[in-house]
Amino acid sequence: MLKAAINTDIFKESIDVMAAMVTECRMHISPGGFSTRAVDTANVAMVSLELSAGAFSSFDATESDIGLDINKMKNIVAMMEKDDTLSLDLPEGGHKIEMSFSGYKYSIALLDVNTVRKDPNPPTINLPGKVVISGSVLYNSIKAAALVSDKIAFGIDPEKGIFYMEADGDMDHIYYELPKDDLVSFVPAEARSLFSLDYLKDLGRVMSKSDQVEIHIGMDHPVKFAFSIADGKGNVEYLLAPRIEAD
Amino acid sequence: MGVAIRDLISDYKTPVEWGELRGPAAVDGNNALYQFLTTIRQPDGTPLMDREGRVTSHLSGIFFRVISFLENDIKPVFVFDGAPPDFKSETLEVRRERKAVAETAYRQAVAVGDTASAFRHARAATKVDETIISGAKELLGYMGVPCIDAESEGEAQAAYMVMNGDVRYSISQDYDSLLFGAPRLVRNLTVSRKRKVRGRTITVSPEEILLSDVLEGKGITREELVEIGILVGTDFNSGVKGVGAKTALKIVKSGKFIEALGEKDPGFDPQPVKDFFLSPPVVTDYSLSWSHVDREGVISYLCSRHDFSEDRVNSVLERIGVKGGQKTLDSWF
Numbered sequence: 416m417l418k419a420a421i422n423t424d425i426f427k428e429s430i431d432v433m434a435a436m437v438t439e440c441r442m443h444i445s446p447g448g449f450s451t452r453a454v455d456t457a458n459v460a461m462v463s464l465e466l467s468a469g470a471f472s473s474f475d476a477t478e479s480d481i482g483l484d485i486n487k488m489k490n491i492v493a494m495m496e497k498d499d500t501l502s503l504d505l506p507e508g509g510h511k512i513e514m515s516f517s518g519y520k521y522s523i524a525l526l527d528v529n530t531v532r533k534d535p536n537p538p539t540i541n542l543p544g545k546v547v548i549s550g551s552v553l554y555n556s557i558k559a560a561a562l563v564s565d566k567i568a569f570g571i572d573p574e575k576g577i578f579y580m581e582a583d584g585d586m587d588h589i590y591y592e593l594p595k596d597d598l599v600s601f602v603p604a605e606a607r608s609l610f611s612l613d614y615l616k617d618l619g620r621v622m623s624k625s626d627q628v629e630i631h632i633g634m635d636h637p638v639k640f641a642f643s644i645a646d647g648k649g650n651v652e653y654l655l656a657p658r659i660e661a662d
Numbered sequence: 663m664g665v666a667i668r669d670l671i672s673d674y675k676t677p678v679e680w681g682e683l684r685g686p687a688a689v690d691g692n693n694a695l696y697q698f699l700t701t702i703r704q705p706d707g708t709p710l711m712d713r714e715g716r717v718t719s720h721l722s723g724i725f726f727r728v729i730s731f732l733e734n735d736i737k738p739v740f741v742f743d744g745a746p747p748d749f750k751s752e753t754l755e756v757r758r759e760r761k762a763v764a765e766t767a768y769r770q771a772v773a774v775g776d777t778a779s780a781f782r783h784a785r786a787a788t789k790v791d792e793t794i795i796s797g798a799k800e801l802l803g804y805m806g807v808p809c810i811d812a813e814s815e816g817e818a819q820a821a822y823m824v825m826n827g828d829v830r831y832s833i834s835q836d837y838d839s840l841l842f843g844a845p846r847l848v849r850n851l852t853v854s855r856k857r858k859v860r861g862r863t864i865t866v867s868p869e870e871i872l873l874s875d876v877l878e879g880k881g882i883t884r885e886e887l888v889e890i891g892i893l894v895g896t897d898f899n900s901g902v903k904g905v906g907a908k909t910a911l912k913i914v915k916s917g918k919f920i921e922a923l924g925e926k927d928p929g930f931d932p933q934p935v936k937d938f939f940l941s942p943p944v945v946t947d948y949s950l951s952w953s954h955v956d957r958e959g960v961i962s963y964l965c966s967r968h969d970f971s972e973d974r975v976n977s978v979l980e981r982i983g984v985k986g987g988q989k990t991l992d993s994w995f
Contacts, residue, residue, distance in 0.1 A: 457988070486684070539994065656989045658985075659987045
């Protein structure tokens with residue numbers, strides 16, 4: 416059972432977080448809020464979202480799992496006005512969720528949870544380097560790299576005390592560094608990994624709205640981006656597997 | 663193969679876009695393999711083969727079709743036939759004999775260089791055997807697609823899964839799915855948008871048939887649809903000579919099913935066939951679980967073992983975001 420109301424901007428932001436990576440997910444509903452973890456079809460990236468009950472203006476729920484069609488949700492949130500209220504109503508054991516906003520009352524069929532890919536286990540991963548930068552700076556660097564290449568390296572040079580991003584195209588090259596004083600936070604460790612810009616462009620667009628994005632990196636390891644939404648009442652983590660560096 | 667009720671169904675076929683077909687779907691596995699094996703051939707009828715002479719037409723068909731499904735957010739589950747019912751044995755024996763004849767005719771046509779005949783006979787001689795099915799299952803495994811072995815007929819199992827709400831529709835070219843009760847049947851989900859019909863290549867596009875539309879439109883029950891099928895002939899009985907779908911509809915609607923059958927084929931008891939269509943044996947304790955595409959597994963199976971072009975396979979995998987040089991998260995879970 417779920418009976419809740421939420422600001423449409425927060426709901427839209429949450430759907431955008433998921434839509435950057437997957438087209439459907441298993442959403443776990445509990446008295447504490449919403450949570451989900453999903454990997455993309457190629458098993459290259461993972462998203463984890465937690466939206467606490469405090470992110471809602473009202474929230475009453477019992478434990479249940481629902482299958483959400485993220486594509487469908489994306490189309491519906493496009494209909495929502497800014498800063499409006501969305502009411503969610505799902506009866507116990509129901510297969511349709513009622514979504515009401517701006518006079519519209521949608522009854523949306525849920526996916527059978529058994530047909531949605533199971534949540535991946537939390538990964539066991541040690542990423543020693545960490546920087547915190549603004550989402551817009553991160554997204555701009557992703558866009559800049561995408562002009563010359565389809566992949567980007569993130570790295571930390573602990574001796575120089577810098578975080579850098581670097582991309583190589585067939586003919587062109589781009590390099591961008593941020594000294595530790597320009598970073599919100601800096602945990603130095605030898606780190607460098609290469610990532611696909613196809614993924615990062617989608618993730619970067621979502622992260623660009625965040626004031627602070629934690630970037631956790633290692634040597635040829637996945638990168639983890641962590642940031643909050645809904646005024647800190649929601650937490651997001653993206654994990655992206657590295658590409659193999661060419662010789 | 664299948665049941666010839668196209669004349670009754672044609673008014674209820676609705677064009678459907680790939681984009682409208684998102685979600686889980688049950689694929690009639692044997693039907694799909696048969697299509698691949700009959701169509702993916704060289705002009706003289708020779709199937710695609712690897713260096714060791716093993717047939718790979720079906721692997722090519724599965725690979726490209728599943729990629730198309732995944733590109734369109736369709737989550738397929740392949741359902742393969744289990745043991746046929748006893749009363750199918752006559753049909754199977756007839757098929758075996760026809761295929762043996764076609765096989766001989768194929769070899770003769772090849773020997774004399776008659777390409778057109780060779781192609782035709784090769785298609786007619788096509789068999790979906792255990793080697794073909796196990797190869798298909800192995801590839802589907804690497805592609806993260808679940809497979810289910812039906813208790814008996816795959817179409818019956820697929821229909822059950824649609825009725826049970828586990829998948830949204832059944833994919834098959836055969837109309838038997840409707841007799842087995844599939845509420846929604848989707849046809850023509852081919853990659854090439856082309857299909858060979860009676861030797862001619864025609865352009866086809868996906869279409870769906872809702873069982874409820876057919877039954878309401880014709881004013882019949884599913885049981886009566888099965889009776890119509892029995893009159894025109896199914897995989898389990900030869901039907902009444904000279905009775906097509908429209909005549910069968912008239913017979914059934916006038917309540918003369920038993921009478922007509924008794925006149926033309928007095929020795930045939932339709933009840934077991936009817937019962938089989940209306941309550942076929944199915945597996946109910948299956949579980950559906952889709953996984954990611956295992957790029958290394960696909961490349962190793964198709965390219966290293968069966969001589970597919972690695973560049974070609976890679977470029978197709980890239981369409982669903984599976985890229986060379988890209989690690990997956992597997993190593994960290």
